[in-house]
Amino acid sequence: MERRLVLIADDDVDALKLVGLMLERQGYAVAVASSGQQAIQKALEMQPALIVLDVMMPDMDGYEVVTKLRNHPATESIPILMFTARAAVNDRVAGLQAGADDYLTKPVRPKEFAARVETLLERQAPPRDEQKRGRVIGFLGAKGGTGTSTLVINTAVELMHMHPEASAALVELQDGAAVLAYHMGLDTPTNAAPGLPTLLSKPLSYLTADRVRQAMVRHASGLRVLLASPEPAGTGIPCSRGHVRSILKYLRAESDYVLLDLPPRLDEPQREAVALCDRVILAVEPNRAGVALTETMTAALERLGIMRQKIRATLIHRAPASGTVSLSMIEQMIRLEMIAAIPPVPDLAYASLQNGRSMVEMQPQSLIAQQIRRVVQDIVED
Numbered sequence: 001m002e003r004r005l006v007l008i009a010d011d012d013v014d015a016l017k018l019v020g021l022m023l024e025r026q027g028y029a030v031a032v033a034s035s036g037q038q039a040i041q042k043a044l045e046m047q048p049a050l051i052v053l054d055v056m057m058p059d060m061d062g063y064e065v066v067t068k069l070r071n072h073p074a075t076e077s078i079p080i081l082m083f084t085a086r087a088a089v090n091d092r093v094a095g096l097q098a099g100a101d102d103y104l105t106k107p108v109r110p111k112e113f114a115a116r117v118e119t120l121l122e123r124q125a126p127p128r129d130e131q132k133r134g135r136v137i138g139f140l141g142a143k144g145g146t147g148t149s150t151l152v153i154n155t156a157v158e159l160m161h162m163h164p165e166a167s168a169a170l171v172e173l174q175d176g177a178a179v180l181a182y183h184m185g186l187d188t189p190t191n192a193a194p195g196l197p198t199l200l201s202k203p204l205s206y207l208t209a210d211r212v213r214q215a216m217v218r219h220a221s222g223l224r225v226l227l228a229s230p231e232p233a234g235t236g237i238p239c240s241r242g243h244v245r246s247i248l249k250y251l252r253a254e255s256d257y258v259l260l261d262l263p264p265r266l267d268e269p270q271r272e273a274v275a276l277c278d279r280v281i282l283a284v285e286p287n288r289a290g291v292a293l294t295e296t297m298t299a300a301l302e303r304l305g306i307m308r309q310k311i312r313a314t315l316i317h318r319a320p321a322s323g324t325v326s327l328s329m330i331e332q333m334i335r336l337e338m339i340a341a342i343p344p345v346p347d348l349a350y351a352s353l354q355n356g357r358s359m360v361e362m363q364p365q366s367l368i369a370q371q372i373r374r375v376v377q378d379i380v381e382d
């Protein structure tokens with residue numbers, strides 16, 4: 001049987017020999033690189049099963065190497081273990097944020113090193129239950145305050161009402177300023193009620209289907225929800241591309257639908273998320289600024305390889321119709337299929353937040369509920 005290849009990148013010859021010997025004793029084939037650039041070239045040429053990477057190298061540091069590997073289609077999914085003498089928490093966080101799957105400090109006992117390597121390689125293999133692949137639907141606004149979270153909450157709850165036989169998960173992919181818990185009457189993430197911060201604080205080797213499941217809470221509708229931190233935006237634990245990829249992999253393997261509440265930006269975690277989406281639904285404010293920003297966001301998604309055919313639009317009216325751009329003009333400008341138009345319901349929205357219940361639960365026969373059903377139908381019937 002062909003041995004799996006591990007690429008080791010370190011400018012310390014003794015370290016290369018030691019790590020190479022440990023890996024060979026485990027039955028792996030070994031290739032070595034003594035610089036960051038050489039590591040990238042060999043990774044592209046050899047497509048190793050795993051990369052063991054030092055931080056401190058002469059031409060570029062390990063963080064830059066990880067970033068370049070993650071940004072190349074040929075190497076973006078290769079597991080990376082950062083193995084370095086730099087043991088500070090900031091160094092570990094920087095490595096994981098760059099996209100490393102795990103971070104291990106020197107010196108290390110051979111058994112621990114072997115266990116980390118085996119864990120990463122096992123994670124690379126598709127889970128047995130991944131034959132069931134649910135659809136991932138991303139909800140995204142071109143700017144903050146559009147009502148994206150309200151849209152995704154009501155869509156998720158109505159999805160469970162219309163299709164109680166389905167399994168669905170709702171993920172609040174935010175680095176703070178999270179609101180789903182308040183809108184849905186759920187406990188905010190703490191040590192007693194874990195959520196997304198619990199998963200982000202751990203190395204990728206920690207993540208399993210069970211641990212992702214344990215970090216979620218159950219809503220009365222049957223929906224499973226992964227809540228983000230209510231701390232101010234930007235102060236929560238940042239999300240890495242690797243964490244996004246792993247969390248969604250496990251969720252879509254056991255859910256019919258995975259709905260994502262995405263912040264109005266396209267940094268690395270969000271780019272990873274939208275790349276994994278089967279559908280992206282843009283929340284559009286029907287005013288000139290909202291329409292212009294939606295055009296810009298759509299163009300940016302297309303540059304990321306998201307085909308326009310995968311993008312839908314939903315109008316979110318937050319003001320009387322007399323102060324908005326006409327629907328026909330909006331459709332001409334953004335050139336997207338419009339699947340629903342959410343009417344302004346400030347009193348119902350206020351009551352929903354105060355009671356911790358979605359608007360479709362409070363008034364299931366309302367006009368807004370009818371429009372939300374159109375969004376659900378687009379998701380289910382595609």
